[in-house]
Amino acid sequence: NAGVTQTPKFQVLKTGQSMTLQCAQDMNHEYMSWYRQDPGMGLRLIHYSVGAGITDQGEVPNGYNVSRSTTEDFPLRLLSAAPSQTSVYFCASSTPTGEQYFGPGTRLTVT
Amino acid sequence: GNSVTQMEGPVTLSEEAFLTINCTYTATGYPSLFWYVQYPGEGLQLLLKATKADDKGSNKGFEATYRKETTSFHLEKGSVQVSDSAVYFCALGAHRQGAQKLVFGQGTRLTINP
Numbered sequence: 001n002a003g004v005t006q007t008p009k010f011q012v013l014k015t016g017q018s019m020t021l022q023c024a025q026d027m028n029h030e031y032m033s034w035y036r037q038d039p040g041m042g043l044r045l046i047h048y049s050v051g052a053g054i055t056d057q058g059e060v061p062n063g064y065n066v067s068r069s070t071t072e073d074f075p076l077r078l079l080s081a082a083p084s085q086t087s088v089y090f091c092a093s094s095t096p097t098g099e100q101y102f103g104p105g106t107r108l109t110v111t
Numbered sequence: 112g113n114s115v116t117q118m119e120g121p122v123t124l125s126e127e128a129f130l131t132i133n134c135t136y137t138a139t140g141y142p143s144l145f146w147y148v149q150y151p152g153e154g155l156q157l158l159l160k161a162t163k164a165d166d167k168g169s170n171k172g173f174e175a176t177y178r179k180e181t182t183s184f185h186l187e188k189g190s191v192q193v194s195d196s197a198v199y200f201c202a203l204g205a206h207r208q209g210a211q212k213l214v215f216g217q218g219t220r221l222t223i224n225p
Contacts, residue, residue, distance in 0.1 A: 004154075033212075033213075035215075040217055041217055042200060042215040042216055042217040042218050043155070043200070043213075043215040044215075045212065045213075045214075048212065058212075090154055090155070092154075092155075097143070097162070098143050098145065098160070098204035098213065099145075099157050099160065100147075100155070100157065100213060101157075102154030102155045102156070103154050104152075104153060104154050105153075105154050
């Protein structure tokens with residue numbers, strides 16, 4: 001039981017490049033979410049999904065896309081990277097009662 | 112909207128000291144409340160939770176009581192250890208579409224000196 005896995009662990013992009021952050025969970029959780037963590041700002045919700053085929057925007061969705069074709073996978077796509085997207089990104093899956101299980105994070109730098 | 116406010120850090124204590132990290136919230140309805148902990152270089156881990164007023168969550172010597180009258184969920188530990196050094200996040204869970212969306216506080220960095 002691997003829990004929540006994320007790849008890559010580190011990534012450097014140039015402004016304007018696109019990329020996909022991968023997230024997978026093996027706990028059969030319906031609810032998954034993506035957060036970004038910036039110093040002094042806690043975690044902010046980017047997008048979330050309540051099941052395969054259903055996604056919705058969180059607090060800071062601009063510049064990011066998601067899709068959920070299976071229960072296990074929830075990738076996050078950066079369409080055209082900007083320096084403001086330099087951050088640490090966490091994927092999480094959740095039980096129906098709100099206990100969230102987090103992946104180890106992806107540290108992204110956009111130059 | 113829903114929000115969570117934590118005491119600002121960083122907090123530095125000596126080993127075996129008493130710890131309190133304050134957390135207050137603003138919410139409609141009856142949210143669940145959580146404390147998460149983040150150790151260096153890792154993701155967040157659930158530390159404890161409470162789902163209704165007057166519930167006390169506890170784990171690893173940490174405790175927090177859901178106080179509706181003061182809209183608070185303060186984290187306490189009677190005797191901290193060096194291994195408790197981490198960042199602590201208070202969070203509020205709002206039920207949406209059959210799941211709980213979490214709103215996090217900004218985090219409090221705790222350092223325990225031997």
